[in-house]
Amino acid sequence: MAPESVLFRGDDSPVLVEASLACRVCLSGDVEYVLKPELWAAEADCVCLACGERRTVSLTEEQALRLALHRR
């Protein structure tokens, strides 16, 4: 399955970033992610802490940087 892309910008507020990564199954915003920097793009493995749903999202360089700086 191709990674889905998420919509947020590098300067969006944490609330918007969190909302864009929220679980698609139970809509929980309690999602842990692990960044996987690739050569041309980046991906993040997301795990929902509420229901255990796992998914991979593709990130732009700007989004990856944002997530790297957005540690909870």
Ligand SMILES: [Zn+2]
């Ligand atoms: Zn969930």
